[in-house]
Amino acid sequence: MRHACKKISQLASDSLDRPLSLLERLKFKLHLSMCSHCRDFDHNIKLIHKVTAMMHTTDYGQTRLSEKQRQQLHNNLNAIK
Amino acid sequence: MKKVDDGPHSWLHEHGDYLYRFAMSRLHNEDLAADMLQETLLAGWKGFDKFAGQSSIRTWLVGILKHKIIDHIRREIRGRNLSEAVENDPTSAYFNSNGSWSDAPAAWKENPEDLFSNEQFYKTLESCINKLPEKQQIVFRMRDITGEDTETTCKTCDVTSTHLHVLLHRARLALRTCLNIHWFERGNRS
Ligand SMILES: [Zn+2]
Numbered sequence: 001m002r003h004a005c006k007k008i009s010q011l012a013s014d015s016l017d018r019p020l021s022l023l024e025r026l027k028f029k030l031h032l033s034m035c036s037h038c039r040d041f042d043h044n045i046k047l048i049h050k051v052t053a054m055m056h057t058t059d060y061g062q063t064r065l066s067e068k069q070r071q072q073l074h075n076n077l078n079a080i081k
Numbered sequence: 082m083k084k085v086d087d088g089p090h091s092w093l094h095e096h097g098d099y100l101y102r103f104a105m106s107r108l109h110n111e112d113l114a115a116d117m118l119q120e121t122l123l124a125g126w127k128g129f130d131k132f133a134g135q136s137s138i139r140t141w142l143v144g145i146l147k148h149k150i151i152d153h154i155r156r157e158i159r160g161r162n163l164s165e166a167v168e169n170d171p172t173s174a175y176f177n178s179n180g181s182w183s184d185a186p187a188a189w190k191e192n193p194e195d196l197f198s199n200e201q202f203y204k205t206l207e208s209c210i211n212k213l214p215e216k217q218q219i220v221f222r223m224r225d226i227t228g229e230d231t232e233t234t235c236k237t238c239d240v241t242s243t244h245l246h247v248l249l250h251r252a253r254l255a256l257r258t259c260l261n262i263h264w265f266e267r268g269n270r271s
Contacts, residue, residue, distance in 0.1 A: 004180020006172065013250040017224065017231055018242070037181075040188040045253045048260065050193035051206065052225040060106045064098045069115050073097070076119055077089045 005031075005038050012042040016049055089122035096139050100146055107150050107227055117153065121146040151237045154219065158238060161215075175254050186257065189265055202264060209259035217252040220245060 011020060011028045020028060032039045065073070100121060104114035124145050125132075132141050177183050196202045213221060220238055223229040224245075229237075235245050 004176070005182050006176040006180040009172075009175075009254065010246070010250050013253050014246050017246060017249060037185040041182075041186040041257065043188045044186055044257050047189055047191070047193055047196070048206075048253065048256055049225060051197050053228060054193065054197045055203075056106060056226050056228060060102050063102045063105050065101045065115070065118075069101075069111075070093070070097065073093055073115065073119055073122075074090060077093070077122060080123060
C-alpha cells in the first residue's frame, strides 16, 4: 500500500474538521478505492460524527432554570450590585 | 437609549433560560452554568455603556457568556495541567509497524437516526466518550457535540490546529474501537 492506512485514517478524521488540499483528496480517494478497511473506518467515524452532532441539539432543548436557581440568582445580583 | 428597566434582573427574566441552556450545553453542570450566567449578567451590567445597540441584548449577552465559558475551560485545562504530548503516540496500538490496520474496521450498517434514538447505544456512546483521556474528551465534545468551530476550540484549549487534528484523530480512533467492542460486536445491533 503506497500510503499507509495510519496516515489515511488521519486524513479521514481531518476531513471532518477542515477542507483537504487537492493532493490530500487525491491520495485519500485513491487509497479508499483500493482499501476496504480505510473505507469502512471512514464510514464509521462519519456515522459517529452524525450521531454526536444530534446529541447537542436535543440534549438541552427543555432545560430551564429552576425556581430555586432563579431566586438565588436574583438574591446574588442584589447582594453584589 | 437605555430603558429604565434594563438591567441584570430584567435580563435574567427575559433571557435567563436561554443563556442557561447555552451554558448547560457546553458545561454539562447545573451549578457551573448558573455561576456563568450570574457572571455574565454582572459583566453585562458593568459594561452596559459599551453596548452599542447594534445587536440585540440577547446576542450581546451570549457573546459575553461565550467568553466566560472559554475562560473557564482554559483555566480548567491549565489548572489541572491537562496536556497531551504529540510525541507519545497512542494510535500505534491500532496499526502495525508498516502502518496497516492491526484490527481491521468493518463498516457498521446502522443509520445514525436509529442509533441516536436507541437509549442503550446512547449510553454506550457516552461511556466510551467518558473513557477518553481528558484533553481528547474536551476537544471532542467541543468540536463534535457542541459544534464549536476549529478556531474557538483551539483558542479555548490552547492548542495549534495541527495539534487539535492529532487529538481528534486519536479520539475518533479510540471511540470507533470502543463502540465496536462494546456495541457492534456484541450483537446489540438490531
Ligand atoms: Zn487503508
